Amino acid sequence: MVVGLIATRTLGAFVHFVNWGPDWAGTYMDFDEAVPRSVSFPILFVDSYVLYVLEAEGRLDVYRIREEGDRFWEVVAEAxxxxxxxxxxxxxxxxxxxxxxxxxxxxxxxxxxxxxxxxxxxxxxxxxxxxxxxxxxxxxxxxxxxxxxxxxxxxxxxxxxxxxxxxxxxxxxxxxxxxxxxxxxxxxxxxxxxxxxxxxxxxxxxxxxxx
Structure with a gap:
């Protein structure tokens, strides 16, 4: 699995499951006024397809990845x-x-x-x-x-x-x-x-x- 992250006015994740097909699955998270300046230290838990990233202020976000169904961002823990x-x-x-x-x-x-x-x-x-x-x-x-x-x-x-x-x-x-x-x-x-x-x-x- 290959993951690409883009942080602008929204935070996007693009995931390519190498053995599942030729396409990238993309998801954006709208943070309203709390737009992250940057994200870093992506950590993947392979068994559950969960990707954690750290926002610049110390907030922890998670991207939940599924082969089928929804893919979505959520805030896990504040700084x-x-x-x-x-x-x-x-x-x-x-x-x-x-x-x-x-x-x-x-x-x-x-x-x-x-x-x-x-x-x-x-x-x-x-x-x-x-x-x-x-x-x-x-x-x-x-x-x-x-x-x-x-x-x-x-x-x-x-x-x-x-x-x-x-x-x-x-x-x-x-x-x-x-x-x-x-x-x-x-x-x-x-x-x-x-x-x-x-x-x-x-x-x-x-x-x-x-x-």
């Missing part, structure tokens, strides 16, 4: 309460049936993680990832199980420390930013993005599939 306008939100698929939202303010002083409640359809804040780790950037987001305990319960950014040139991560245990010294976190920590360098060139996280 978590208290979301500052300058904050960035990142949508991540965790396991097979769970969505996580990472919210980072403009200068990185606050990093929060939320999970989508399956019953209330609201974002609930969580304070740890267990054995998992998250990689986020403006193009791709990944949530994977850590290979070693040193890597778990952390969020990795496409940023490098200005002095040592090492990749920067946020620890949900210490609520601070660190870099690695070998397999251990550096003793020095910092509370925001001051002293880090953002990778400006096009980049994306890639999850390898080893053969």
């Amino acid at each position: 978590p309460s208290g979301c500052p306008s300058e904050a960035q939100c990142f949508l991540v698929k965790c396991d097979e049936h769970r969505l996580l939202l990472v919210r980072v303010d403009e200068y990185g002083e606050s990093v929060e993680v939320f999970k989508l409640s399956q019953t209330s359809q609201e974002w609930e804040r969580i304070y740890g990832l267990g054995r998992r780790m998250i990689y986020i950037c403006g193009v791709t987001c990944l949530c994977v199980e850590a290979e070693t305990p040193e890597l778990e319960n952390k969020i990795y950014f496409p940023r490098l420390h200005s002095k040592n040139g090492k990749i920067v991560f946020y620890s949900l245990e210490t609520c601070r930013y660190h870099t690695f010294d070998g397999r251990k976190a550096e003793e020095d920590s910092f509370g925001d993005f001051l002293g880090t360098k953002y990778i400006l060139s096009p980049h994306a996280w890639i999850e390898p599939s080893w053969c």
Whole structure:
């Protein structure tokens, strides 16, 4: 299945089911006054043909896809309460049936993680990832199980420390930013993005599939 998204005054989704025929199925959602500026981080749950997208303000929308019958957009969850306008939100698929939202303010002083409640359809804040780790950037987001305990319960950014040139991560245990010294976190920590360098060139996280 191939999905194309277009966000203008309306949000359109065009879906091509490769094995079902030669045509594209298109659906538009009219948001009235709440027109999304952009949508990002599309996440597809293949077993239910449900496509989630994150609107720029942090609202979660879903496109329900069916081989037969209606195809339609709907708003699943509003942005978590208290979301500052300058904050960035990142949508991540965790396991097979769970969505996580990472919210980072403009200068990185606050990093929060939320999970989508399956019953209330609201974002609930969580304070740890267990054995998992998250990689986020403006193009791709990944949530994977850590290979070693040193890597778990952390969020990795496409940023490098200005002095040592090492990749920067946020620890949900210490609520601070660190870099690695070998397999251990550096003793020095910092509370925001001051002293880090953002990778400006096009980049994306890639999850390898080893053969």
